[in-house]
Structure formats: structure tokens, C-alpha cells
Amino acid sequence: MATYGLKSITVGSNTYEMNTKNGISINGTSWDGSTSGTAIYAPTTAGTSGYFLKSNGSGAPTWASVPAGVTVTLNGSSTTTPSFYAPTAAGTSGQVLISSGSGAPTWGTATAGAQNLLDGSATGSLRSVQSATESSSYTIGQNATTLGYGTKATGQHAVAEGWFTIASGHSAHAEGSGDQDDGYTIAAAFASHAEGLCTRTDGDAAHSEGAYTTAYSDYCHAGGRYTWTKGDASFVHGNGPRKYSGSFTATIDTIKTTYYNAIYGSSGWYATTPTEYSGSDPRYSSAAIGKTSVATGSCTLAAGDYSHAEGCSTIAYGARSHAQNCSTQANGAASSAAGWGTIAGSDNQFVIGKWNTSDTNNTYAFIIGNGSGPSGSGSSITYNRNNIFTVSWTGNTVIQNGLEVASLDHTITSAEYTALMTSLDAV
Numbered sequence: 559m560a561t562y563g564l565k566s567i568t569v570g571s572n573t574y575e576m577n578t579k580n581g582i583s584i585n586g587t588s589w590d591g592s593t594s595g596t597a598i599y600a601p602t603t604a605g606t607s608g609y610f611l612k613s614n615g616s617g618a619p620t621w622a623s624v625p626a627g628v629t630v631t632l633n634g635s636s637t638t639t640p641s642f643y644a645p646t647a648a649g650t651s652g653q654v655l656i657s658s659g660s661g662a663p664t665w666g667t668a669t670a671g672a673q674n675l676l677d678g679s680a681t682g683s684l685r686s687v688q689s690a691t692e693s694s695s696y697t698i699g700q701n702a703t704t705l706g707y708g709t710k711a712t713g714q715h716a717v718a719e720g721w722f723t724i725a726s727g728h729s730a731h732a733e734g735s736g737d738q739d740d741g742y743t744i745a746a747a748f749a750s751h752a753e754g755l756c757t758r759t760d761g762d763a764a765h766s767e768g769a770y771t772t773a774y775s776d777y778c779h780a781g782g783r784y785t786w787t788k789g790d791a792s793f794v795h796g797n798g799p800r801k802y803s804g805s806f807t808a809t810i811d812t813i814k815t816t817y818y819n820a821i822y823g824s825s826g827w828y829a830t831t832p833t834e835y836s837g838s839d840p841r842y843s844s845a846a847i848g849k850t851s852v853a854t855g856s857c858t859l860a861a862g863d864y865s866h867a868e869g870c871s872t873i874a875y876g877a878r879s880h881a882q883n884c885s886t887q888a889n890g891a892a893s894s895a896a897g898w899g900t901i902a903g904s905d906n907q908f909v910i911g912k913w914n915t916s917d918t919n920n921t922y923a924f925i926i927g928n929g930s931g932p933s934g935s936g937s938s939i940t941y942n943r944n945n946i947f948t949v950s951w952t953g954n955t956v957i958q959n960g961l962e963v964a965s966l967d968h969t970i971t972s973a974e975y976t977a978l979m980t981s982l983d984a985v
């Protein structure tokens with residue numbers, strides 16, 4: 559038999575002669591060395607213990623040491639010791655991996671997102687209703703309309719027009735201008751209307767207009783500059799140096815105290831040099847927070863239900879109370895304070911004049927004050943209050959300088975009448 563090239567092969571300590579009896583199989587083909595055409599590549603040395611056989615792409619393979627590790631690139635950084643978190647179970651069909659914040663993720667059911675953006679209430683929506691990075695106009699609500707730049711109409715039948723306005727409520731209308739720094743003009747409730755500069759309505763059928771005004775409650779109106787409403791069916795129109803900076807969800811008592819301190823507190827308007835709308839003016843613009851209340855003028859607060867505050871820096875705190883003119887307070891229910899710095903401290907009380915001594919015990923039905931304004935400054939500020947005329951609920955009348963009329967069934971003598979006229983002339 560003719561042999562070609564390979565005469566024998568050694569496997570371990572055994573040597574095999576190539577003949578028809580001792581053949582070998584290479585890649586599934588038997589070969590006994592009698593034909594040519596088959597090449598066998600094998601290392602030429604025994605190698606070192608623990609080495610592995612490495613192909614060089616051509617010729618005989620060689621022995622090589624095991625590499626220290628495989629380099630993996632994760633998020634742009636290479637490492638030979640990567641660490642991975644993987645689920646420990648196969649999960650159920652349709653589930654998704656959910657991170658627990660630490661350790662291996664687990665399988666869970668995905669939370670369904672919003673199906674639409676109707677009525678401005680789309681939790682998990684595909685697009686932000688008020689994103690500062692979205693300057694293009696778009697319409698999502700059914701039968702909604704946009705006109706202008708940066709306008710968004712996301713409520714059904716809503717209209718947004720102008721510059722950076724949002725109409726997210728059903729049948730809402732937003733018009734005018736907003737900006738990406740101070741906020742949009744927004745009509746967020748059903749049938750609401752916001753117009754002007756950076757105005758907002760959050761109440762159904764509410765209306766805000768002017769600049770930086772807010773109508774938070776249903777059927778209310780906010781107009782002017784920096785004004786706001788919280789009471790249903792309330793009305794505010796006025797001006798002020800700045801917008802209220804406290805919590806709009808705070809209690810009426812808290813809001814009233816905040817307004818009071820801004821006027822009368824140790825760092826309030828009267829504790830410094832009162833100037834109209836200076837840069838350091840601590841007062842807030844007008845607000846109507848009582849139900850069906852009305853606030854008009856500058857820095858006025860209608861806090862009681864059905865109350866009315868008008869003028870400058872007036873507070874109508876009691877239900878159905880009325881504070882007018884300048885720096886007056888109607889704290890009692892159905893009370894009225896007029897003039898300058900007067901306080902109606904009891905229910906059904908009527909106070910006029912200036913800087914009267916407050917009666918919180920419901921002693922007087924009617925008071926005329928003749929005090930003077932505050933003196934000092936900061937924490938040492940004092941108010942020089944005084945009453946010139948009082949009428950009690952029993953009819954007792956006291957006039958400053960000592961004349962007192964005890965009751966109406968007393969017949970005034972000639973001397974008493976003369977003294978009364980002299981006293982009144984001196985007022």
C-alpha cells in the first residue's frame with residue numbers, strides 16, 4: 559500500500575502505524591494514510607500545565623495562558639469585572655421587569671397609562687400640558703382650537719390663543735400672553751376664562767383678567783393686578799405691590815394674619831415709612847377669600863363670607879362685615895368700619911372716625927374714634943388710639959370731656975343742654 563506523508567501517529571504513549579488496519583477519523587472522515595489531501599494541525603510541544611490551545615489563524619496552534627478576564631464596555635466604561643442584576647424567576651407572560659431600587663429586579667404587571675387628554679386631566683399623558691420646552695402650539699382636546707404661538711388646547715371644545723396660553727378645562731378659553739419664566743395664562747377648569755398676562759382660573763365658570771391674577775374658586779372673578787380669589791362666587795378687582803406669597807390652601811385665619819402683619823406688623827407697612835408701591839412694600843394685592851365676598855381697591859382682604867373690603871389696606875374679617883376707606887378692620891360679624899385706622903371689633907358694631915380704641919366685648923353699638931396713627935418703628939411701634947364718642951347697646955352715651963347721657967327718658971336740663979353744645983363745639 560502506498561502511503562503519503564504520515565507513516566504513524568502517536569496518541570499518548572501509543573504509536574499507530576498508518577495502514578488499512580489502523581485508520582483514523584478526521585471531522586467524520588476515515589483516513590488510513592493511503593491517500594493525500596488531508597492536513598492535521600497540532601501543537602509542536604507539550605505546553606505548560608494549565609495552558610490552553612490557541613489558534614493563530616494559520617499553521618499549527620500554540621499553547622497560551624488563560625487571559626485574566628474578558629473586557630466589557632458598559633455605558634462607555636470598560637471593565638473586566640462587570641456586575642449585572644437579573645431576575646431570579648422566569649415571570650409570567652406579559653409581565654415587565656420592575657426595579658426595587660436595590661438588588662435584583664422582579665417581574666410585575668405594567669401600570670396602564672392615560673388613554674386620552676380630555677378635560678385637562680390626563681395622568682401619565684404622552685405630552686406635558688405645561689412644558690417650558692414646548693414652544694409650538696398643539697391641539698389635543700376634541701373640537702379644540704389653538705391660535706398663536708406656544709398655545710395648547712387640551713380640553714374638549716377648548717380655545718387657546720395668543721402667546722403661551724393653555725386651555726385645559728372642558729369648554730375653557732385662555733387668551734392673552736404668558737411666558738416661560740413667569741408662567742402661562744391658563745384656563746384649567748370647566749367653562750373657565752383666563753385673559754391678560756399670566757392669569758389663571760382653577761374654578762368652574764370662573765374668570766381672571768388683568769395681570770398675574772388668579773381665580774381659584776367656582777363662579778368667581780379676579781381682575782386688576784396680582785389679585786386672587788378663593789371663595790365661591792367671590793369678586794376681587796384691584797391692585798397691589800406684589801402677589802400673595804403664602805399658601806393658597808391655608809385657613810382663612812392664617813391668611814388674615816398674614817395680611818394683617820404685612821400692614822401692621824413689626825416689618826409691615828406702618829412700621830416703616832408708608833409709600834405707595836415702593837420696592838420694599840410688604841403688602842399684598844387684594845383678595846376675596848370668603849364665600850360671595852367682594853374686595854376692591856389696593857391691598858384689601860374680604861375674608862368673611864358675604865363680606866366687603868374696599869379702599870386701601872382694609873380687612874373685612876367678620877361674616878357680612880364691611881371695611882372701607884384706609885387701614886380699617888371689620889372683625890365682628892355684620893360689623894362696619896370706616897375712616898382711617900378704625901376697628902369694629904364686635905358683632906353688629908359701627909365705627910367711624912380714626913384710630914379708635916377697639917371694643918371686643920360687644921359693649922358699644924357705635925364708636926367715633928379720634929386717635930392718631932402709629933408712632934415708632936419696627937418692634938417698638940405703637941398706636942395712639944382713642945374714642946371721642948361711644949353709644950352702648952343699652953343707650954348710654956359717652957362723649958369725651960366727661961359729658962354722659964344715661965338714657966333717653968331723662969329730661970335734659972338747660973344747664974346740661976348748654977354743656978352738651980359747648981362740648982360738641984369743642985370737638
